[in-house]
Amino acid sequence: MNASRIVAALVAGLLFGSGLALSGMMDPARVLGFLDVAGAFDPTLAFVLTGAVAVSAVGYLLRRGMARPLLAGRFEVPAARRLDPKLLGGAALFGIGWGLVGLCPGPALAALVLGLPDVAIFVAAMLGGMLLYRLTSIRGSGSAHGATTS
Amino acid sequence: MSFVLTPLAGGALIGASAGLLLLANGRIAGISGIAGRLLGRWDGDAAWRIAFLVGLLLGPVLYRGVAGQWPAVRIDAPWPMLILGGLLVGYGTRLGSGCTSGHGVCGLARLSPRSLAAVATFMAFAMATVFLVRHGGLSR
Numbered sequence: 001m002n003a004s005r006i007v008a009a010l011v012a013g014l015l016f017g018s019g020l021a022l023s024g025m026m027d028p029a030r031v032l033g034f035l036d037v038a039g040a041f042d043p044t045l046a047f048v049l050t051g052a053v054a055v056s057a058v059g060y061l062l063r064r065g066m067a068r069p070l071l072a073g074r075f076e077v078p079a080a081r082r083l084d085p086k087l088l089g090g091a092a093l094f095g096i097g098w099g100l101v102g103l104c105p106g107p108a109l110a111a112l113v114l115g116l117p118d119v120a121i122f123v124a125a126m127l128g129g130m131l132l133y134r135l136t137s138i139r140g141s142g143s144a145h146g147a148t149t150s
Numbered sequence: 151m152s153f154v155l156t157p158l159a160g161g162a163l164i165g166a167s168a169g170l171l172l173l174a175n176g177r178i179a180g181i182s183g184i185a186g187r188l189l190g191r192w193d194g195d196a197a198w199r200i201a202f203l204v205g206l207l208l209g210p211v212l213y214r215g216v217a218g219q220w221p222a223v224r225i226d227a228p229w230p231m232l233i234l235g236g237l238l239v240g241y242g243t244r245l246g247s248g249c250t251s252g253h254g255v256c257g258l259a260r261l262s263p264r265s266l267a268a269v270a271t272f273m274a275f276a277m278a279t280v281f282l283v284r285h286g287g288l289s290r
Contacts, residue, residue, distance in 0.1 A: 008174035009198035010205040015167035016179065016251075017209015021221040023160025026210065029224035035273075035280040044157045049254060051161025052168070056259035059169025069176030076176055077260070078247070083267050090246020091253070095272035097238025099279025101227045104250045105243060106181040106206065108236075111223045113207045118225040122236040129240025130186040137244075 005071045017110045023048040026111050028102025035099055097129075168256050171202070180252020181206070182243035246272075 024030050024044050033042030068074055098104050103111070103122055111119045168179040175198060184199045214220050227235065243249040246268055248257065253272075257265020 005175050006198050006201045008170060010201040012167045012171040012174075012179060013202035013205020014208050014212060015163050015170065015205075016181075016202075017206040018212045019160045019163025019165075019167060019209070020206075021160070021210040021213035021217075022163060023157045024221070025157075025160070027222040027224055029222070029226070032226075032280055035276045036284055037277055038281055038285050047154055047157035048161035048164070049258075051158040052165040052255045053161075053258045055162045055165025056168040056255050057165075059165070059172045060256075060260040062169075063172055066173070069172070069174060071174045072176040074176055075172070077172075077178060078262070078264070081263050083264060087246050087264055087268055088271050090242045090244070091268040091271035092246075092275045093238050093242030094246055094249060095242070095275025096279050097235040097240075097242060098250075098272060099276035100231050100238070100283065101225070101235035103225075103235070104181075104239060105185060106249070106251050108239075109181065109185060109203065110206050110210055113210050114220055114223055116223060116225070118227075118229070118232055119223065121229055122225075122232045122239075125233040125236025126240035127185070127189065129237040129242070130182070130244050131189050131240075132237070133241045133244035134186070134189055 002071065008071055016106065019052070020107055020110050023051075026107045028107075031104075031107075032099075032102040035102070164251075164255055165259070168251070168259065172256075178252055178256045180248050180256060182240075182249040183247070183252055186240075186244045242272075 020026050025048050030042055030044050033040065034045035036042075063075065066075075094104075101122060103119075105126065108119060108123050108126060112123055171177050171179045177198075179202075184202055188196060188199050188203075210221055225232070239249075246253075248265065248268060250272075253262075253265040253268040258269060
């Protein structure tokens, strides 16, 4: 593990967190405004996702011409393409939780720095849910999680 | 204009984050995976994952330094809903191998069929949940 990879990850995290703050997506009220198609619809999330996917896609296009990443030995990007019940069931459960509160993992973690009790409660429960998954999932089936690498 | 340009610019920063992590370290910028994997035994990837999360938390601080105020975070949900929502988000994103960042930003950018299906699924379930809560008499 070299220091440059850690610095790159720190900068990437900083870009992510400042992007979330600038975009307005740390605010559950605006996220729920997007998800509330029958109410006063707020399209902000669509603009954010458009900007994010467009710039991110440049990165994934550049990757095609690279044998390996600049600072690491190989790309570790999921290669799985088939849909399975875990993927869709997990996405459904996540969607319900996201719709109940308006927070997903990135904004929830970034918002911790504001020191709001509601955010801390949500993040504690979220980490509990992640831990519950880890404790209940069968050991050794790691490759079935879509974590297979290319 | 800022109604469109500010979210686009914020999104572009998030996309730049995903691009940097991919091209420099060869990794997906998926927050649920980065955070969730730190809950197990720490391996050689723990250091960069922690660094990413530290950066993520410093992002709003940087924003405050530039904009002069914290980003808005308005939460209406009562605490039982916060706990239920948090549990579902944590468990669901690990079971489904990703969230809005890993499947949304990164997965859509590389046209992954799994991510397309995941995004369609969690968007649909989130919209249905909001509809039931706000218009179906589940609360308030």
